Amino acid sequence: MNSVSKGSDMANSYLSDETITRCESGSKEEKVKLSKDVTSAWSDIDTFAAAIRSGKTSWEEISPDDMDIRLKWAGLLHRRKRTPGKFMMRLKVPNGIVTSEQMRFYGESVEGFEEDVGVVDITTRQNIQLRGVTVEAASTIIAGLHALNQTSFHSALDNVRNIVGSPLAGISPTEILNTIPLTTKINDMLIRSPDGTFGNPRFANLPRKFNIALSGGDDDFSHCNINDLGFHACKSSEGELGFNLDVGGYMSIKRVAESVPLNLWVPEESVVKICESVLTVFRDEGERKNRQKARLMWLIEEYGVEKFTERILEEAGGKEEGGFKDRQEHVIRENYVRQEILGVHAQDEERSRVGLHIPTGRLTRYSCKAIADLADKYSDGEIRLTVCQNIILPNVSNSDLIALEADVNLIDNVDFSAGLIEGNVVSCTGAQFCGLAMVETKANARRVSARLEELVTVPKAVRMHWTGCPNSCGQAQCGDIGLMGAPARKEIDGKKVAVPGVNIFVGGKIGENPFLQLEPRIKGVPLDGEEVVDVLAEILVKDFGAVRR
Ligand code: SRM
Ligand code: SF4
Numbered sequence: 001m002n003s004v005s006k007g008s009d010m011a012n013s014y015l016s017d018e019t020i021t022r023c024e025s026g027s028k029e030e031k032v033k034l035s036k037d038v039t040s041a042w043s044d045i046d047t048f049a050a051a052i053r054s055g056k057t058s059w060e061e062i063s064p065d066d067m068d069i070r071l072k073w074a075g076l077l078h079r080r081k082r083t084p085g086k087f088m089m090r091l092k093v094p095n096g097i098v099t100s101e102q103m104r105f106y107g108e109s110v111e112g113f114e115e116d117v118g119v120v121d122i123t124t125r126q127n128i129q130l131r132g133v134t135v136e137a138a139s140t141i142i143a144g145l146h147a148l149n150q151t152s153f154h155s156a157l158d159n160v161r162n163i164v165g166s167p168l169a170g171i172s173p174t175e176i177l178n179t180i181p182l183t184t185k186i187n188d189m190l191i192r193s194p195d196g197t198f199g200n201p202r203f204a205n206l207p208r209k210f211n212i213a214l215s216g217g218d219d220d221f222s223h224c225n226i227n228d229l230g231f232h233a234c235k236s237s238e239g240e241l242g243f244n245l246d247v248g249g250y251m252s253i254k255r256v257a258e259s260v261p262l263n264l265w266v267p268e269e270s271v272v273k274i275c276e277s278v279l280t281v282f283r284d285e286g287e288r289k290n291r292q293k294a295r296l297m298w299l300i301e302e303y304g305v306e307k308f309t310e311r312i313l314e315e316a317g318g319k320e321e322g323g324f325k326d327r328q329e330h331v332i333r334e335n336y337v338r339q340e341i342l343g344v345h346a347q348d349e350e351r352s353r354v355g356l357h358i359p360t361g362r363l364t365r366y367s368c369k370a371i372a373d374l375a376d377k378y379s380d381g382e383i384r385l386t387v388c389q390n391i392i393l394p395n396v397s398n399s400d401l402i403a404l405e406a407d408v409n410l411i412d413n414v415d416f417s418a419g420l421i422e423g424n425v426v427s428c429t430g431a432q433f434c435g436l437a438m439v440e441t442k443a444n445a446r447r448v449s450a451r452l453e454e455l456v457t458v459p460k461a462v463r464m465h466w467t468g469c470p471n472s473c474g475q476a477q478c479g480d481i482g483l484m485g486a487p488a489r490k491e492i493d494g495k496k497v498a499v500p501g502v503n504i505f506v507g508g509k510i511g512e513n514p515f516l517q518l519e520p521r522i523k524g525v526p527l528d529g530e531e532v533v534d535v536l537a538e539i540l541v542k543d544f545g546a547v548r549r
Contacts, residue, residue: 012037014202019284026288032065033158038204041066041073042153049139059085059135073159073204075152076138079131081435083117087133088433089141090155092191095165095183096126096385100375102148103383106130107368109141120368122361122389124426124475125211127155127162131433151198154191158206160279163187164227166216167386168339171347171394176233177241177268179214179222185272186212203279207286208294211250212275214243218512219338223387225249225259225514226475228296229278231271234330242267244327245274247308248297251472257297258516262309263327270322277316338511341386342423344401352401353394354379356408357418360427360442360466361389370411378404388426388463419453420461421540422446427466428474430485437468438485439500439527445483451533456546464536465508477516478508481539483532488524490531500527504535506543 012020012034023030044066051057059067068078076087106128110118113132121129133141145151154160163186165179166172193200213222214231224230224246231243243266249259266274278296287294300308313319339345342355356371363371371391375383378400379393386392396404408416415423428434430441445466465479476482481504488501503520521539525532540546 022288038201042199046139072157075155089130091128094187098383100372100381104372107365120363125162164213164222175217179216253470254292265325265328267323357415422449424463430468441466441468458546488526490526
C-alpha cells in the first residue's frame with residue numbers, strides 16, 4: 001500500500017500504484033492534484049507571497065491550478081468570482097474550542113483589509129473562516145496561526161474537514177463522554193507530521209471531502225447523521241465508554257443521504273484507529289472519476305454495509321484486537337429534553353455557561369477583539385463555537401453574570417439574548433463571497449428574521465437554515481424551516497421576470513431521532529420584498545403555533 005514507485009514525492013507515496021493510475025485517468029481535479037505534491041501548497045504560499053512582496057510577480061500570474069485548486073490544501077479558497085485576488089482562509093478548530101489569544105489574532109489578521117471584505121465567519125462545522133486574505137498576507141497569517149498552535153492546512157479540497165464535537169463537552173451534566181480529547185487526537189493524527197509540525201500528506205488527497213462528527217450525549221449537537229463518520233456516545237453493556245458508529249451521511253447537489261448505522265461499537269481508545277482505517281479504505285478505493293459519486297456513501301453501497309464493516313475492521317487489525325463490539329443498545333434517558341445552547345445555564349453550583357448569539361455567524365475585527373476581551377475577563381480565556389454559528393463562554397462565575405451582560409450589550413453584532421426566530425438562524429456564506437451561490441443569504445436571513453420577529457410571536461425556538469444553493473452548506477434539510485437558493489419569477493410592470501428566490505423546506509429535525517426533509521414544500525418564492533416574509537409568517541402560524549402580533 002505504501003509503495004513509492006509511481007508517486008515521485010512524499011504525498012503520492014501514500015497512494016498505491018493502482019490508485020495513482022485511477023487518479024491519472026480520473027477527474028480534472030484528480031489530475032491537478034496529482035501534478036504537484038500535496039506538500040507543495042504548504043510551501044508554495046510562502047514562495048508566492050515573497051515573490052509578490054518583492055514585486056517579481058502578481059497574483060494574476062500565479063497559475064489558476066495553484067490559485068484556485070491546490071492552495072486549498074493550505075486552506076486558501078480563492079474567491080475569484082466575488083473578490084478576485086482575495087482568499088477565504090478556512091481554519092481547523094477541533095471541537096470548536098478557541099482561546100482568547102486566537103480570537104484576537106483572527107480580528108488582527110483581517111485588520112488591514114477593506115472593512116466589508118475583511119470579516120471572520122463562524123461556520124456550520126464549528127469552525128472559523130477569515131476573509132479578504134491576499135497571497136502576501138496569507139503566509140504571515142499561517143505563521144501566526146502555527147505559533148498559536150492552530151492551522152489552516154487540511155481544511156479544504158479533498159481532505160477531512162473540521163472535526164465537530166459537542167460544544168458542551170466536559171460541562172454537560174448529561175454527557176456520556178467528553179469529545180474534546182478525541183477530536184484533538186483525530187485532528188492531530190490527520191494534520192500533524194511525525195515531528196509534530198503542521199501538514200501531513202497521509203490523508204490529504206482523498207477522493208473527496210470527508211466529514212467526522214462526535215456526539216458526547218443524547219443531544220447530538222454535532223449532527224452525526226449528516227457526516228461521513230458519526231460517532232454517538234454509548235456505554236457498552238459492560239459499562240465501557242465508546243460510540244456506536246454511523247457512516248455515509250452527506251449533502252450535495254446530486255444527493256442528500258442520511259448516514260446508516262453499522263453493527264459496530266467503537267471503544268474510546270480505538271476511535272482514532274477506526275478513523276484511520278475508514279480513511280485508508282476511502283483513499284485507496286473511493287471513486288476518482290465522477291466527483292458526484294466520490295463521497296463515502298457510494299463506496300459503502302458498493303460493498304454493502306456488512307462487507308464494508310468487515311473491510312474496515314480488517315484494516316483496523318481485527319475486531320478483537322481493537323476491542324470493537326457489535327452495536328450496543330443505547331436507551332435515551334426518560335423525559336429527555338434537548339439542552340439549550342443560547343442564554344445562561346448552570347454549569348455547576350458557582351458557574352454558568354453563557355451562549356451568545358452571533359447573527360449569521362459573522363464577526364468583525366471589532367467583535368473578535370471584544371469577544372477575546374470578554375473571554376479573558378469572564379471565561380478563563382475560553383470560547384466555544386457551535387455548528388449553529390454562535391459562541392459559548394463557559395466557566396462564568398455566577399456573580400459576574402450581570403457585568404457580563406452589560407459588557408456584551410456594548411458590542412455590535414453580539415447578543416446576550418435574542419428572539420426565538422432571530423436567535424436560531426443558520427446561514428451559509430451565500431452570494432456575497434461564494435461563487436456557487438444562487439442568492440445572497442446572510443443579509444436576507446437577518447432582514448427576514450427581523451421582520452418575522454415583528455410580525456409574530458412563537459412559543460418556542462424555530463430553527464431557520466438558509467443555504468444559497470443545493471450544496472446545502474447551511475443544511476436546509478435539517479432546519480425546522482429550510483430556505484434554499486432557487487430561481488423564482490415575479491411580475492414586474494405586467495411582465496414575469498426571473499428574480500432570486502428560495503425553495504422552502506419544512507419539518508427537518510435534529511438531535512436524537514433526526515429527520516432530513518428532502519422535499520421542499522414551496523418552490524420559487526421571490527426573495528426581495530415582503531413575499532417571502534408573508535409565506536414564512538404563514539408557515540410559522542400553521543406549523544409552529546405562532547401568533548400574529
Ligand atoms: Fe460547503 C462547497 C462553504 C459546510 C457541502 N462550501 C463549499 C464552498 C467551498 C464552495 C466555494 O468554493 O465557494 C463554499 C465556500 C464559501 C465561502 O466563501 O465561505 C462552502 N460549507 C461552507 C461553509 C463556510 C458554510 C457556512 O457558511 O458555514 C461551511 C464550512 C464548513 C467548514 O468549516 O469546513 C460549509 N458544506 C458544508 C456542509 C455542512 C456540514 O459539513 O455539516 C455541507 C453539507 C455536508 C456535506 O458536506 O456532506 C457542505 N460545500 C458542500 C458541497 C457539496 C459536497 C458534495 O459532496 O458535493 C460543496 C461543493 C463541493 O464541495 O464541490 C461545498
Ligand atoms: Fe456557497 Fe452553496 Fe455552500 Fe452556500 S450552500 S456556501 S451558496 S456552495
